[in-house]
Amino acid sequence: MTENAASNLADKELETTLDELPVLLRGDRAHPDLEGELMRRHDKAEQQLKNVAEYANTDEEKALVEQIENSWERYKTLWSNRPGEASEKERELFDRRLALFLEEDLLRRCSNLLEYNTRQVKESSDADHRLVERLTWGLLTVGIGAPLVGLLLGYAVARRLHQSMLQLSVRIRDAAGRLNSELEPFQVGSDLDVTALHRQMQVISEEIERVFERLRQREREVLRAEQLSAVGQVAAGVAHELRNPLTSVKMLVQTGLEGTPPSGLPAEDLQIIEKEIRRMEACIQTFLDFARPPTAERRQTDLLAVVHRAVSLLEGRARRQHVDIQTDLPQTPLELLLDPEQIHQVFVNLLLNALDAMPRGGELRLEIRPTTDPPGARVRIRDTGTGIPAPVLARLFDPFVSGKETGIGLGLSICRRLLEEHGGSITGENDPHGGALFTFTLPK
Numbered sequence: 001m002t003e004n005a006a007s008n009l010a011d012k013e014l015e016t017t018l019d020e021l022p023v024l025l026r027g028d029r030a031h032p033d034l035e036g037e038l039m040r041r042h043d044k045a046e047q048q049l050k051n052v053a054e055y056a057n058t059d060e061e062k063a064l065v066e067q068i069e070n071s072w073e074r075y076k077t078l079w080s081n082r083p084g085e086a087s088e089k090e091r092e093l094f095d096r097r098l099a100l101f102l103e104e105d106l107l108r109r110c111s112n113l114l115e116y117n118t119r120q121v122k123e124s125s126d127a128d129h130r131l132v133e134r135l136t137w138g139l140l141t142v143g144i145g146a147p148l149v150g151l152l153l154g155y156a157v158a159r160r161l162h163q164s165m166l167q168l169s170v171r172i173r174d175a176a177g178r179l180n181s182e183l184e185p186f187q188v189g190s191d192l193d194v195t196a197l198h199r200q201m202q203v204i205s206e207e208i209e210r211v212f213e214r215l216r217q218r219e220r221e222v223l224r225a226e227q228l229s230a231v232g233q234v235a236a237g238v239a240h241e242l243r244n245p246l247t248s249v250k251m252l253v254q255t256g257l258e259g260t261p262p263s264g265l266p267a268e269d270l271q272i273i274e275k276e277i278r279r280m281e282a283c284i285q286t287f288l289d290f291a292r293p294p295t296a297e298r299r300q301t302d303l304l305a306v307v308h309r310a311v312s313l314l315e316g317r318a319r320r321q322h323v324d325i326q327t328d329l330p331q332t333p334l335e336l337l338l339d340p341e342q343i344h345q346v347f348v349n350l351l352l353n354a355l356d357a358m359p360r361g362g363e364l365r366l367e368i369r370p371t372t373d374p375p376g377a378r379v380r381i382r383d384t385g386t387g388i389p390a391p392v393l394a395r396l397f398d399p400f401v402s403g404k405e406t407g408i409g410l411g412l413s414i415c416r417r418l419l420e421e422h423g424g425s426i427t428g429e430n431d432p433h434g435g436a437l438f439t440f441t442l443p444k
Contacts, residue, residue, distance in 0.1 A: 001124040007055035008117040014048040014068075015110040017041055022099035022107075042079075045072070052113070061120075064113040071106040245276035296339040296421060303334045303343070303377055303442070307368065310347035314355065322361035329368050334377055336442055342418045343442070349411040350381050350438055357385025357436060375444040376424070384435040388428065396428045415440075 021041050024034065049072060056062045078101065082094055252273055256265040265273070311325060318325050354364050362384040369378050388396065397416045412428070419426050419440050426440035 001121070001128055003055065003057065004117060004120040004124050007052070007057075007061070008114070008121050010048065010051045010055055011110065011114045011117050014045065014052055015107065015114055017045045017048055018102060018107050018110060021045075022102050025095040025099040025102075042076075058120075061113070061116060064109065064116060068106065068109045068113060071109055075101060075106055245280050249273050249276050296342060298337050298339050298422075300335050301338050301340045301343075303336050303338070303368065304329055305333075306338075306340050306344050307347060307366065310344055310351060311366070313348065314351050317355060318364065321355060321359060323355060323358050324363045326363060326365045327367075328365070330370060334368065334370060336377060336444055338422055338442060343422070346415045346418055346440070349415050353411065354381060354383035354385065354436070357383050357387075362435075371441065377442050377444075379440050379442070381438045382431055382435060387430040387434065388436050393428070393430065397426070 021038070024037055024041065027034075049069065053065050053069070056065045075098070078098055082098075083090055252265060252269045256262060256269065307327070307329065311327065315325065351364070351366075358364070364384075365380075365382045367380040367382075370376075371378050397412050399410055399413045416426050419442070422442055424440055424442045426438065428436065428438045431437040
């Protein structure tokens, strides 16, 4: 609307200026500054024609403006041929022809453009009126309909809430019956007592807490029973593990007792006997750790000190196996509340498993990062060994599951139990680049 009105105004100004030119051309020939007046009108018409062209924004309007510009160019061509040295009568006749050209050609085209813009203004005005009418009806509809819809929705919500509270009351009493808890009588009527419902929910909540505590006690009993059951299974595994070393020791001792007098045992046989006895001791200690875990003695401990002690313990074996141990540790101490001996056992078990997987050399990488959510530490132990077999990977932390021929399968199970008792967790997987990757966390 604004653009069309501005374009209409520019057209009107141009038409007014062009209307003045025929008057001057036919006017008093004795005018002292007729040439100057005509030139000023020409300059003014030039500027107004530029304004009209800038407002043209439709194809039809642009075509009309182009026709006016062409007529104006023809007029300027005729004006440039106006005789200067001719008689006054000849110039008067020439000026009348110019005025006639302006009236019959240029002004007619300006009138066409003005009519077009007037129609555009009217169409814009009609469109605005229609929009205002639609907005008015829309606002009336919203103003009247919104309160009605709000009342209906409020009634529906209140009715639904009423029904939900009735159902909640019935379900609360049903839950109380299942929990063997007595509730005070509750009258279900049109006026629901929310306070009474709240009291009943408190009774149910207290009963649920008692049931939950009993379930936790049962869970501890079941866990202990499972451990005792596992003891029976591990006894068979330990018996199998002890049989082979005992057979070797028995044969060596029998050999040493042969002859009269007995020949005794050479140093090599004694070394074998000592090695087998140590193997049996380690097997028995593993069995004891699993069957009767020691009580944790937690205190503020620098986790890095525990790591350095475990790595130092295994550096000799790593050198013999040509395994390169790489550590990526924080620069500052990492204080955690933990049992240093139990966490040391976790590190030793995981590092020994990594060394067992690389008998012909490789790289063992240990990385520790502090965590903020939750506060604590995340540890990653990565090796370049053969990885974890698929059948073992599915039951990696179950007791008696092992990928080693001489393993009992209790080391990872013990690690998981110790970490969970500290509030942490552990996962194991095959690294995409080869080898195994174990990750565990410890809270602060």
